[in-house]
Amino acid sequence: MLRFLMIALMAIVTPVCAMAKPNPIKADVRQTLFIKDVELTWALKKEPKDASDPAYVAYRADFEPRIKQIVADAFSKSPAGADAAAFRIEVTEFSAATTGAFMSANVTVVRISDGAVLGVYPKVRAFQGSNGGLLGVLVQSMVKPDVIGIMSGNFAAVLRGKFDSNK
Amino acid sequence: MRRLGTAFSLAALAITAQADAATYNADPLTVSGRFEAPRAVDGPLKAGIRISNAKLGVPEAEILGATLERVQPALKGAMEASLRNFGYLAGPERAGGVDLDISLDPFEVTADAEGVFVVARYRIAARGDGAGCVPVVAEARYHALAQLQNTGKQRAAAWVAVIGLAAVGVNAGVFLSDQYATARGSDRAVNARRERSESEGVSPVVGQKGMTQFAAVSATQLAAADLIRQLGKGACPTQALPEISPDQTAPPSQAN
Numbered sequence: 001m002l003r004f005l006m007i008a009l010m011a012i013v014t015p016v017c018a019m020a021k022p023n024p025i026k027a028d029v030r031q032t033l034f035i036k037d038v039e040l041t042w043a044l045k046k047e048p049k050d051a052s053d054p055a056y057v058a059y060r061a062d063f064e065p066r067i068k069q070i071v072a073d074a075f076s077k078s079p080a081g082a083d084a085a086a087f088r089i090e091v092t093e094f095s096a097a098t099t100g101a102f103m104s105a106n107v108t109v110v111r112i113s114d115g116a117v118l119g120v121y122p123k124v125r126a127f128q129g130s131n132g133g134l135l136g137v138l139v140q141s142m143v144k145p146d147v148i149g150i151m152s153g154n155f156a157a158v159l160r161g162k163f164d165s166n167k
Numbered sequence: 168m169r170r171l172g173t174a175f176s177l178a179a180l181a182i183t184a185q186a187d188a189a190t191y192n193a194d195p196l197t198v199s200g201r202f203e204a205p206r207a208v209d210g211p212l213k214a215g216i217r218i219s220n221a222k223l224g225v226p227e228a229e230i231l232g233a234t235l236e237r238v239q240p241a242l243k244g245a246m247e248a249s250l251r252n253f254g255y256l257a258g259p260e261r262a263g264g265v266d267l268d269i270s271l272d273p274f275e276v277t278a279d280a281e282g283v284f285v286v287a288r289y290r291i292a293a294r295g296d297g298a299g300c301v302p303v304v305a306e307a308r309y310h311a312l313a314q315l316q317n318t319g320k321q322r323a324a325a326w327v328a329v330i331g332l333a334a335v336g337v338n339a340g341v342f343l344s345d346q347y348a349t350a351r352g353s354d355r356a357v358n359a360r361r362e363r364s365e366s367e368g369v370s371p372v373v374g375q376k377g378m379t380q381f382a383a384v385s386a387t388q389l390a391a392a393d394l395i396r397q398l399g400k401g402a403c404p405t406q407a408l409p410e411i412s413p414d415q416t417a418p419p420s421q422a423n
Contacts, residue, residue: 034199070359076201077388078194080245082252084201128352136345139324145349149356 023165024119025109030163035075036112037086038068045092059096059148063103067152074156075163084112087159092123099137100129101147107159121162126155191237195384196245198392200252202365205399207254211297212398215264216255218246223271230274230383242271242387249391255398265301268292271390274383282312282370283378287386289394302397307389310367311382314358322350365389 050056071087086109093104107121128151130136198204207213221243223231228238246269250256257264268291275286286308293301329343358369366389370378 034201036201066356066359070356073359078192080194080197080199080248080252082200128349130345130349139328139346140349143324145353146356149359150349150352153352153355153359 021122021162022167023162024121025163027166029118030079030081032081032083033079033085033109033111033118034081034083035072035079035087036084038071039086039088040064040068041088041090042094043090043092044094048095056096059101060094062148063094063096063152066148067155070149070152071156071159074160085118086110086112093125096147096151098141098144098147100127100140101151102127102129103151103155105155109163121159124155124159124162126151126158128154191231191233191241193241193245193248196231196242196388196391198249198252198388198395202392202395204253204392204395207398210300212255212265212300214254214261215257215297216250216301217257217261217264217266218243218250218269219266220268220270221246222269224273227271227274227383230276230380231387232380232384242269245388246391249395253395253399255395263296265293265295265297267301271387274386276379276383278375279310282310283375283382284308284310285379285382285386287383287390289390291394300398302394305390305394305397307386307393308366309382309386309389311370311378311385312367313378314354314369314371314373322347 048056067089071089075087088108088110090106090108091103092106093102095102102125104123104125107124109118109120110116111118128145128147130140221239223235223239223242225235228235231238246267247256270290272288272290275284277284286306288304288306291301291303291305293299293303324346326343328346329340355371363369368381368385370381372378372381
């Protein structure tokens with residue numbers, strides 16, 4: 001139940017946060033880049049209680065390669081500059097279960113040629129969860145959708161929005 | 168009810184106006200540093216090319232997803248950005264150099280069992296110093312794969328629930344749309360796992376029109392990459408070589 005409430009809260013808070021922060025990388029700099037690498041590190045604020053649970057371990061193992069692939073795909077066509085850059089995704093919060101998944105990460109953009117940090121997108125958040133009430137949770141637990149894949153896709157979309165923002 | 172209808176009409180108008188005013192994103196047509204191609208070497212083409220004109224037909228613009236007025240400047244901008252990325256674009260201070268008129272042929276579209284093939288071809292007319300070093304045709308083919316949809320049970324379960332709820336007088340429209348959003352997310356996740364290459368990929372859009380657009384954009388980008396790669400093959404001397412006198416041509420051992 002707590003997880004469900006947390007997801008509902010994130011649904012409200014995330015767009016508000018996205019609007020509030022100015023883009024740390026100016027448009028003219030962004031246009032000189034292309035995203036060559038996506039790296040992932042773990043820096044969880046708090047280790048979950050079920051960290052050694054096989055299901056949780058399996059979710060994490062599934063998550064790592066897939067989020068890298070999905071983010072790389074989301075940025076494969078744009079930006080279309082000449083300088084190779086990397087996204088360093090530092091995962092600070094992560095939870096996953098049949099009923100939903102949630103993550104928060106700080107994303108650092110690094111120019112590969114000289115290692116310069118071009119900007120940091122803090123607290124990029126994404127989740128997957130049914131908002132169809134108890135019935136939605138029931139259907140979700142029956143159907144078992146790909147919570148990691150959907151959350152990763154949502155994360156890539158949120159990051160894309162922050163990266164493209166001209167505010 | 169009438170007020171609601173007016174609100175929807177105004178919202179639709181606003182969205183349409185916004186879409187028309189938005190510039191066409193040239194990035195997907197641009198050859199970024201991601202593409203393996205040599206950078207310009209010393210010679211007439213290095214920082215020596217300008218794009219005078221970029222043309223395409225109305226049907227090609229529509230296949231690329233917008234009106235001619237929006238796509239044509241984007242096509243020129245994409246080619247200029249591609250040349251800049253590899254060191255070929257002339258700066259404003261550059262005298263002489265090569266001027267290019269590029270035009271995009273009608274796309275060749277062929278559907279197959281897995282998706283759609285599109286061939287894109289640029290015709291290039293060059294004039295100025297080094298014009299002979301520029302290829303006259305650059306082309307590429309792209310295969311867009313149709314999306315897989317494997318989450319039928321999510322949609323089916325949603326409909327069963329909706330029908331059940333309707334029987335007891337509950338409108339479950341929000342629930343249905345939420346379940347469909349989950350199903351679409353699942354589809355995207357499944358398709359993200361599929362292998363892809365430079366000349367083949369899964370269309371992010373469902374349907375023949377969207378798939379053709381994706382393939383056409385990708386093929387146009389690859390045709391520009393073909394031009395960049397041909398420029399890098401050095402059909403012309405890449406730099407002026409110093410004159411060699413006859414006695415310098417002998418191997419060192421013989422010269423001694």
